[in-house]
Amino acid sequence: MRNNWDGIWLVARREFVDQFRDWRIIAPMIIMIGLFPFIADANTREAINFMNRYGGDLILERLVPFVVLVIGFFPLAFTLGVALEAFVGEKERGTIEPLLNSPLTDSQIYLGKLLVGIVTPLIASYLSTGLYLALLLRRAVAFPSAYILLLILLLTFAHAVLMVSSAIIISVQATSIRAANLLASFVVMPVAFILQGETTLIFWGDEEVLWYAIVAVTLLSGLLVRLGLAHFRREYLLGREIDTLNLKRLAHLFSDRFTGKAKGVFNWYREELPLTLAQLRTPLLIVITIGVVAVFASYGWTIVQIPAYITITPERAEELRAYALSNASSLEMISSQLPAPVLFYHNARAILAIFLLGIASFGVLGLGLFLVNVGLVGGVLGAAKLIGFSPLLTFFAGVAPHGVFELTAFFLATAAMVKAGAQLVTPQTERSMGETLIVSIVDWCRVFVGIVLPLLAVAAVIEIYATPYILKAAFGL
Amino acid sequence: MIEAYDLSKEFNGNFWAVEGVSLNVQAGQILALLGQNGAGKTTTVRMLNALLTPTRGWARVAGYDVIKNPQEVRSNVGVLTEQHGLYVRMTGDEYLDYFGRVYKLSAEKRKARAVYLLDYFGLTEAAKRRTGEYSKGMKQKLAMARALIHDPAVLLLDEPTSAMDPEASRLARDEIARLKSSQRTIVICTHNLVEAEALADHVAIIYRGKILLSGALDELKRQVLGAAEYEAEFAESYNAEALDLPAGVEIVARNATRLRFRIESPQTTNPNLVDALTSRGARVISFYEVPRTLEQVYLRTMERAQETTYAE
Ligand SMILES: Nc1ncnc2c1ncn2[C@@H]1O[C@H](COP(=O)(O)OP(=O)(O)O)[C@@H](O)[C@H]1O
Ligand SMILES: [Mg+2]
Numbered sequence: 001m002r003n004n005w006d007g008i009w010l011v012a013r014r015e016f017v018d019q020f021r022d023w024r025i026i027a028p029m030i031i032m033i034g035l036f037p038f039i040a041d042a043n044t045r046e047a048i049n050f051m052n053r054y055g056g057d058l059i060l061e062r063l064v065p066f067v068v069l070v071i072g073f074f075p076l077a078f079t080l081g082v083a084l085e086a087f088v089g090e091k092e093r094g095t096i097e098p099l100l101n102s103p104l105t106d107s108q109i110y111l112g113k114l115l116v117g118i119v120t121p122l123i124a125s126y127l128s129t130g131l132y133l134a135l136l137l138r139r140a141v142a143f144p145s146a147y148i149l150l151l152i153l154l155l156t157f158a159h160a161v162l163m164v165s166s167a168i169i170i171s172v173q174a175t176s177i178r179a180a181n182l183l184a185s186f187v188v189m190p191v192a193f194i195l196q197g198e199t200t201l202i203f204w205g206d207e208e209v210l211w212y213a214i215v216a217v218t219l220l221s222g223l224l225v226r227l228g229l230a231h232f233r234r235e236y237l238l239g240r241e242i243d244t245l246n247l248k249r250l251a252h253l254f255s256d257r258f259t260g261k262a263k264g265v266f267n268w269y270r271e272e273l274p275l276t277l278a279q280l281r282t283p284l285l286i287v288i289t290i291g292v293v294a295v296f297a298s299y300g301w302t303i304v305q306i307p308a309y310i311t312i313t314p315e316r317a318e319e320l321r322a323y324a325l326s327n328a329s330s331l332e333m334i335s336s337q338l339p340a341p342v343l344f345y346h347n348a349r350a351i352l353a354i355f356l357l358g359i360a361s362f363g364v365l366g367l368g369l370f371l372v373n374v375g376l377v378g379g380v381l382g383a384a385k386l387i388g389f390s391p392l393l394t395f396f397a398g399v400a401p402h403g404v405f406e407l408t409a410f411f412l413a414t415a416a417m418v419k420a421g422a423q424l425v426t427p428q429t430e431r432s433m434g435e436t437l438i439v440s441i442v443d444w445c446r447v448f449v450g451i452v453l454p455l456l457a458v459a460a461v462i463e464i465y466a467t468p469y470i471l472k473a474a475f476g477l
Numbered sequence: 478m479i480e481a482y483d484l485s486k487e488f489n490g491n492f493w494a495v496e497g498v499s500l501n502v503q504a505g506q507i508l509a510l511l512g513q514n515g516a517g518k519t520t521t522v523r524m525l526n527a528l529l530t531p532t533r534g535w536a537r538v539a540g541y542d543v544i545k546n547p548q549e550v551r552s553n554v555g556v557l558t559e560q561h562g563l564y565v566r567m568t569g570d571e572y573l574d575y576f577g578r579v580y581k582l583s584a585e586k587r588k589a590r591a592v593y594l595l596d597y598f599g600l601t602e603a604a605k606r607r608t609g610e611y612s613k614g615m616k617q618k619l620a621m622a623r624a625l626i627h628d629p630a631v632l633l634l635d636e637p638t639s640a641m642d643p644e645a646s647r648l649a650r651d652e653i654a655r656l657k658s659s660q661r662t663i664v665i666c667t668h669n670l671v672e673a674e675a676l677a678d679h680v681a682i683i684y685r686g687k688i689l690l691s692g693a694l695d696e697l698k699r700q701v702l703g704a705a706e707y708e709a710e711f712a713e714s715y716n717a718e719a720l721d722l723p724a725g726v727e728i729v730a731r732n733a734t735r736l737r738f739r740i741e742s743p744q745t746t747n748p749n750l751v752d753a754l755t756s757r758g759a760r761v762i763s764f765y766e767v768p769r770t771l772e773q774v775y776l777r778t779m780e781r782a783q784e785t786t787y788a789e
Contacts, residue, residue, distance in 0.1 A: 007579075010575070010578055014564070014567075014575055018564065018566050018567070021566040022566065093565075094560040094561075094562050095563065095564055096562070097528075097558045097560065097562050098558060098562045098576070098620075098623060099579075100528055101526055101528060101551060101554075101556045101558065102551060102580065103548055103549075103551045103552040103579070103580065103581070104579055105548060234528055234529075235528070235529055235530065238523070238528065238529070
């Protein structure tokens with residue numbers, strides 16, 4: 001451990017010292033640190049004058065933390081170059097090979113670069129905010145509380161870690177500094193959006209929520225570091241390929257992996273699909289467990305919490321029940337309002353959205369969306385119970401007929417998404433990151449096209465044309 | 478020590494840069510890896526230093542398996558890369574100190590090695606300056622010092638003297654020879670056949686990723702160029718018709734005052750031949766082995782290789 005840290009520190013220190021000998025880094029940094037606080041301070045003064053005329057102290061108080069957060073963000077964005085160049089810069093200058101030849105481990109080199117990448121922007125950012133706060137002391141405005149300041153410093157830290165851990169991944173994968181810099185906006189933009197959300201929260205005084213933001217952003221950064229380490233190969237840094245996007249090769253890789261060794265559609269279902277499904281066993285188990293827990297949790301929550309907000313008297317329950325039944329009796333009309341293909345399309349789209357969110361967040365956000373959907377089922381059953389229907393009857397008559405297909409599809413797709421996300425952050429010895437991404441997507445597509453879509457189609461037909469009648473029969477309408 | 482068997486590397490799933498390379502270099506030996514640009518020398522060296530994972534085959538370097546123990550291999554190998562790869566904003570001193578730390582040398586050892594190497598390569602004065610200001614040869618010398626900083630058991634030198642002036646390359650050669658005598662295992666990739674001949678006792682010629690020829694230098698000369706040739710020079714014109722040649726001797730060229738022989742086993746035949754010449758009244762000024770260079774071996778081998786490639 002101690003040895004490990006020595007190596008990380010060695011790599012980080014050299015780079016840290018080196019950048020202070022490079023005016024291309026120093027000059028913008030000094031300008032960023034020095035100029036912005038003064039501009040912001042001047043603006044604050046204007047705002048104070050303006051507010052004083054109208055007596056809006058409260059808003060001004062809210063404005064300062066907002067400005068501090070933004071001032072902290074600018075230096076981060078401008079010194080991101082340090083991280084973006086970390087690997088591809090050394091590669092382009094040809095200095096990477098002696099480093100790779102050395103007995104430093106992969107993680108020492110990677111984490112060393114990450115460390116400088118984070119520390120440099122943070123120094124710039126904290127100096128800049130410090131300067132602004134010092135200037136602020138001269139103004140007749142309430143100084144932000146220590147609690148808010150701590151929160152803002154931590155948020156800035158989380159932003160830095162998130163941006164730099166993404167930038168380092170880009171730096172390892174990029175083939176030229178130019179390409180890496182072009183990709184920078186993909187890192188800065190999302191964080192700028194997050195920042196916007198956070199400033200809104202600060203402005204409206206919902207600071208508590210920001211703790212979740214800090215935890216979530218830090219967690220995501222951790223996963224990004226893991227992703228980067230998992231795909232860090234000395235070999236790629238010696239690669240000679242140039243910036244060419246080989247669409248043909250990607251398409252080949254995709255179709256080869258999709259069809260596998262199958263000789264026809266039938267053969268594909270018999271030989272190939274089971275291979276992918278066999279790998280879904282563990283993720284499926286996880287998804288089912290979480291799903292079942294979510295159904296019961298939201299059912300329980302509805303039964304316990306809803307009465308606390310809405311008083312349901314027996315008369316009111318009677319009323320609601322009658323309303324629900326009258327709705328149910330006209331359910332067969334539903335096919336004219338919501339044709340089966342539309343329902344099918346909606347469901348397929350939801351599953352696709354879960355996948356896209358999932359792949360962008362290594363499974364985490366996709367799983368969240370899945371929970372919302374499953375939770376809804378528990379909520380509906382809970383509501384049924386509240387107004388006096390049997391939840392079991394409701395489930396078996398109203399959900400189960402099409403749910404057998406729809407929920408199966410839903411769970412399978414989510415399991416495939418979880419697996420794809422996990423695959424991305426798992427060390428792969430023989431595949432590049434791009435290839436792993438494609439393979440993950442293809443594996444999911446096999447499940448999606450092979451099983452999920454057919455199941456959804458069947459489910460949509462049942463839900464529109466059979467479920468209404470079963471429901472009516474079950475409730476004696 | 479270096480042992481490699483069937484070492485092969487495929488790039489991008491469609492191009493074999495190195496294929497089936499087997500090598501054996503003992504401590505105290507120097508192997509020269511010769512070949513055109515793009516033949517696969519650098520790729521081979523990178524596999525030996527566990528930088529590239531072999532697609533096929535294996536290698537043991539300094540007692541460690543390059544696939545299973547890459548870290549240990551790298552600790553015990555010194556590599557002079559084809560591009561010097563110096564950090565241009567560091568001074569020579571800082572640079573060597575940095576790599577000394579990377580190889581986990583103690584402070585005294587780092588200092589001592591740096592002082593020795595800088596002095597040896599005549600860089601002591603320049604060591605206070607940023608390496609970006611160095612000439613190409615100085616950069617290569619500093620890179621060489623970096624490769625030697627931890628006094629490694631195995632040295633892989635990729636075109637070590639390509640940018641050096643004659644004096645500097647002489648220095649580098651001397652240092653390499655000294656390392657050989659202190660039982661280091663050394664591989665040199667080079668186009669410089671004179672240098673290879675001066676240093677190496679073993680040679681491997683690589684062509685389009687495959688080893689065409691490898692072995693001890695004398696052995697290869699025999700193998701490629703045939704039996705050794707000797708030339709006799711006479712004080713006055715000499716008629717060789719009457720000469721009774723011993724078995725295994727053949728005259729391959731002649732003029733009035735010279736005769737050139739091809740001799741299968743010089744050890745046993747030469748004394749008899751000299752006897753035969755003098756007893757027939759030849760007045761011999763000199764009798765010497767016609768020098769045969771690695772260059773001849775190399776060019777002959779490449780010629781043949783290209784012929785067979787075109788034939789295919
Ligand atoms: N990382 C790489 N990716 C793709 N091709 C490579 C890579 N490294 C080397 N090559 C190719 O492999 C062949 C051998 O290269 P190399 O080992 O550098 O030759 P040499 O050192 O003998 O000049 C060349 O054709 C080169 O283009
Ligand atoms: Mg080379």
